[in-house]
Amino acid sequence: MLRGGQLTRSVAVPVSAGLLHDTAEYCDALGEYRSGNVEPVVRSIAEPSFGAVANGRTLVEDLEAVRADWRTRVTARRGATAHRLVDLLLRQPVVDNKLVTSTLGVTGANAQIAIDRLVDAGILAQITDGRRNRIWQAEDVVQMLDEFAARAKHRRH
Template sequence: MAEALNVAERLDGAAILAMHRTLMADHMPSAAGRWREEAVWIGGSARSPHGATYVAPVHTRVPDAIDDLAVFMAREDVPVLAQAALTHAQFESIHPFPDGTGRTGRALLHAQLRHGGLAREAIVPVSAGLLTDTDRYFRALSVYRDGDAEPIVVEVADAVFPALASSRRLIADVSDTRAGWGERIRARRGAAAWALADLLTTRPVVDVRLVADRLGITTVNARLAVDRLVEDGVLTQVGNGARDRVWQAAEVLDAMDRFAARSRHRVV
């Protein structure tokens, strides 16, 4: 998701394709970064849209529909949160990809919040809040397609505030963990182990190659830094293999697990 946001310097069709390519390259490389070329629908059967609750626009209309959506995203006379909610509903209605529309739509939602200045660094889990009550969420999308935009704006707005609170809690938990490491790490000041400790707050699972690359040090020094933090109880090895070893900062992962659990439960 972070990489998808990084490619979204502009909110337009090219950025959306780049997001999809980043998110889906490993899952469906032949279709990643390309608009769909087939019909899609919700409900009915896999073979026919007969009885479907919604049929998306014919695939030949997708590029123009996305261009029209990009014009809306560029407007500056709509409040950012409402604009992001309406963009999300319209994007899901266009359904521009055969697979990955949902995750690309979530990336687009976060990109809008970032471009609008509502989120500068963290990815606020708004989309997770939307999906805590899927029936209500899908009803909001359905009535949007019938011409009533208010419910989906309310849904997104209601998802934002608990998401912000959960994100702040995560930041506090990780900051407290990092502060605690400061009393346990026995490396000299300026040693690579301290830079590795900082890295672990955002990348809690590492191997020697990643540490060397991110810190700009040799693999020998990276291994020494890892060994130091293992001895000081900050890192633990994942598994017992002797090759391709990976280490994790369990305390940061625990904080992230609590964050994920909170994101799935929205207070109503």
């Protein structure tokens, strides 16, 4: 989402969760650093960084598997809006017609056709009630993000 909003050119790896799991240890490492011993602070940053990178790689692999599965389920020509929407959902798993229209540069009607195709394929599900201001969610991506967060939280202990 940060990359989609052009706030970063690459993916940010969430190292802070690993750094803050034991604040006393981290503060001790900073104290050691101030005393001239660099090793504890370097170790306290390096170890969570490696864990965050591994977790990020797992997320990328999971999302690539979801994309491959979705590609087999979408029945549309190769450059169709539905396929472009698949790519958008990997970055933005919750969408409405207005977002799809503006992001993909298509009409509202074509955005809705693509959304409906992905609903029919079991990729999107409407998460609001009614016919106005509808919002859809790609549950597979949300699940992958939840698992990513759970792994990050688990590593902290």
